Amino acid sequence: MKSARSQQSKTGLLFIAPLVLCIIGVLIYPLCNSIVLSFTNKMFTYVKYDFIGWDNYIKLFQDDLFWLALFHSFKFTVFGVLGALALGLLLALLLNKNTKYIAFFRGLLFLPWTLPSIVVVLTFRWLYNDFYGYINYILLKSHIIDVPFNILSSSKTAWIGVLIPLIWCYYPFVMVFLLAALQSIDKSLYQVAELDGATKWDMFWHITLSSLKPSIIVVAILEAIWMFCSFDLVFLLTNGGPANETLTLSLYIYKMAFPAKNMAYGTALSVIMFIFLIIFTIFYFRLVGRKQNSET
Amino acid sequence: MKHKKPFWKTVLHFLVLCAVTFIVIFPLVITLFTSLKPPNEVITATPTLLPHDFTLENYIKLFKVRNFPQYMLNSLVVASFTAVLSLLISSLGACAIVWMKFPGKRVVINTVLAAYMFPQILLIIPLFIMCYCLNLIDTKFSLVLAYLSFSLPFSVWMLKTFFESIPKELMEAALMDGCSYWQALTKIILPISLSSITTVLIFSFVLGWSEYLFAVNLITTDANRTIAVGLQTLLGYYRTDFALLTAASITMSLPVFCLFVMVQKYFIKGLTVGAVKG
Incomplete structure (x- = not known):
């Protein structure tokens, strides 16, 4: 009996080994390496470097661009999450019907989530184009603007130009997530409320929204994590410009590490981002854990 | 207990859904139709949604590029x-x-x-x-x-x-x-x-x-x-x-x-x- 158990444990280890090796190789080791490198002065791929203690972190706290990038990251996260929640909730409510054509619309509305980021960027560049683009055409026709303008090239509006595709890529997840939650609401609650003479608005506020609340919080945190760390869109749309108006923390990490070749400083910035990520994740697991406990 | 919804409400819901879906995936729609337009229809100050002449020439050109x-x-x-x-x-x-x-x-x-x-x-x-x-x-x-x-x-x-x-x-x-x-x-x-x-x-x-x-x-x-x-x-x-x-x-x-x-x-x-x- 005992040998059978140890035999089983051996096969277990054999089966899990590739996964564990991969996780250590491509996730845990690189992460630890990052933390170590953040205390050095490593430049790009040069083999020689020295440990310089906390210097990178001291430099970082005095770096105006770092604070600016951090501020922009939070700005994008807050507005992005709010936008995606609003749009996702609206669409989820519209789709919450038991008719045949719903699957078709849900499929269409889910598409932006599956698009490769480079395609999203090309699409919006074309949409924003100041000579031949559709947005300018509509705005000019309806006399909202007089001269063609490109939303991405003005320092006041560039961040909105990035925010729109960001929301556009991330709302479908909110939509399907909240739709699943909506469909699990007990229908008899509405019937009881109707008998009690509740208005449509009361029902929406007290039944629909209050049952959705836990799901909304969970999905908001997930979206916040993704948006806080998102890189492709802002890199390909504006590359931080004009005049650093759309520089986010992930973009700053990249710019420091690759074009500026200061890998060590880049990793120090990554560590700061990682700390924020841990805070988000702890919130997330707390909530998910509590939700699962209350369900059982 | 259950009463059927009036027909006009179903129609209205369908129309609203169509309109909203169209607005939301508008960027995708124009990408698709732009790719089917001949180049001279793309570079114009008065863009149309649908191409006048549907063509696959962009796709053919792409694979030669x-x-x-x-x-x-x-x-x-x-x-x-x-x-x-x-x-x-x-x-x-x-x-x-x-x-x-x-x-x-x-x-x-x-x-x-x-x-x-x-x-x-x-x-x-x-x-x-x-x-x-x-x-x-x-x-x-x-x-x-x-x-x-x-x-x-x-x-x-x-x-x-x-x-x-x-x-x-x-x-x-x-x-x-x-x-x-x-x-x-x-x-x-x-x-x-x-x-x-x-x-x-x-x-x-x-x-x-x-x-x-x-x-x-x-x-x-x-x-x-x-x-x-x-x-x-x-x-x-x-x-x-x-x-x-x-x-x-x-x-x-x-x-x-x-x-x-x-x-x-x-x-x-x-x-x-x-x-x-x-």
Whole structure:
């Protein structure tokens, strides 16, 4: 009996080994390496470097661009999450019907989530184009603007130009997530409320929204994590410009590490981002854990 | 108790849904139609939604342009290897997590779940250095390696959830009959998990197909470039040829769309695991 158990444990280890090796190789080791490198002065791929203690972190706290990038990251996260929640909730409510054509619309509305980021960027560049683009055409026709303008090239509006595709890529997840939650609401609650003479608005506020609340919080945190760390869109749309108006923390990490070749400083910035990520994740697991406990 | 909704309300709902859907996916609609327009209809101050003359000339031109077919082939290779490796490693891993005992199980499960939300930007610097040290820069293998760090957590979680729904007795009976774990997994468990397997394959494939950040940094020569970076190169050379660029966008997205439509239901379920139970 005992040998059978140890035999089983051996096969277990054999089966899990590739996964564990991969996780250590491509996730845990690189992460630890990052933390170590953040205390050095490593430049790009040069083999020689020295440990310089906390210097990178001291430099970082005095770096105006770092604070600016951090501020922009939070700005994008807050507005992005709010936008995606609003749009996702609206669409989820519209789709919450038991008719045949719903699957078709849900499929269409889910598409932006599956698009490769480079395609999203090309699409919006074309949409924003100041000579031949559709947005300018509509705005000019309806006399909202007089001269063609490109939303991405003005320092006041560039961040909105990035925010729109960001929301556009991330709302479908909110939509399907909240739709699943909506469909699990007990229908008899509405019937009881109707008998009690509740208005449509009361029902929406007290039944629909209050049952959705836990799901909304969970999905908001997930979206916040993704948006806080998102890189492709802002890199390909504006590359931080004009005049650093759309520089986010992930973009700053990249710019420091690759074009500026200061890998060590880049990793120090990554560590700061990682700390924020841990805070988000702890919130997330707390909530998910509590939700699962209350369900059982 | 139940009363049927008036007909006009259903119609109204349908119309509102149509209008909202059209506005929301408007960017996609114009990308599709722009790619079907002849170039002289694209560069105009009064753009129309539908092309006057439908044409496929942009697509034909695209496949003659530079190395576009080569980029597609590279992406196909990278994405396929990512998908197959992910499936192999994650099915073994999920099998061990669900049915076997081994030391440190809790730690592995928690790490996989935490890795689920790990962003690319935090891994690009250390993975670049690692690939440089291992002399893997500018190889397709480096990309597969990098993509595994994102496809594995999803795949393991997806398969683990599915395996847990399979009755325990099935595995026990197979083992009683003298199957090894490997035989039980390949002959009994995997054949009944086709929906999850397809989802895992497609998720990993699409990740490898469309990823940009690693593809642009780990690959340095044109011969190994994948389609995401290839598209960006096109943007550099044909900055104003939006007919060609939109055709390239549609060509790149079409396989992704088709694959997602196939597994939409399972995929959405997989996405929300770890957040909503079941």
